[in-house]
Amino acid sequence: MKIAIGNDHAAPELKLACAKYLEEQGFEVMDMGVAAGEKCDYPDAARRVCKMVLSGMADLGILICGTGIGMSMAANKFKGIRAACCSDTFSARLTREHNNANVLCFGARVVGEGTALDLCDVFVKTPYSGEERHEKRIAKITAIENE
Numbered sequence: 001m002k003i004a005i006g007n008d009h010a011a012p013e014l015k016l017a018c019a020k021y022l023e024e025q026g027f028e029v030m031d032m033g034v035a036a037g038e039k040c041d042y043p044d045a046a047r048r049v050c051k052m053v054l055s056g057m058a059d060l061g062i063l064i065c066g067t068g069i070g071m072s073m074a075a076n077k078f079k080g081i082r083a084a085c086c087s088d089t090f091s092a093r094l095t096r097e098h099n100n101a102n103v104l105c106f107g108a109r110v111v112g113e114g115t116a117l118d119l120c121d122v123f124v125k126t127p128y129s130g131e132e133r134h135e136k137r138i139a140k141i142t143a144i145e146n147e
């Protein structure tokens with residue numbers, strides 16, 4: 001499975017820690033973010049990661065900024081992206097199982113490294129349930145996108 005990861009200037013170190021962890025877990029990680037010392041407006045990183053997911057070059061995306069909120073706002077503007085800003089693993093698991101989220105966002109100023117790695121782990125390893133009730137609700141999200 002391929003994961004595109006991106007960050008702004010609030011999260012270069014945490015991005016590297018997450019990328020390293022995911023690679024150790026056997027995932028292919030594509031780093032679309034910035035390095036320490038570089039400035040980046042979060043919508044630009046969100047765009048790069050979302051384009052990778054929407055094109056199929058990545059299976060899932062991970063976006064890290066200061067809070068995770070700006071990244072999730074920007075990511076959710078892309079049709080077909082369902083981005084979830086999470087700071088607990090219960091939400092990270094359920095947003096895969098129920099919402100078929102394809103982008104995880106979190107904040108480097110909100111969660112520590114241990115929680116960040118757990119969020120990544122749960123998000124990329126949890127499959128979408130595909131249950132009919134969830135399919136119906138996700139179809140309604142898509143309908144809203146198309147209004």
Ligand code: RB5
Pocket residue numbers: 008009010042065066067068069070071
């Ligand atoms: C950047 O300082 C900060 O605004 C950004 O990382 C993020 O928290 C926005 O939502």
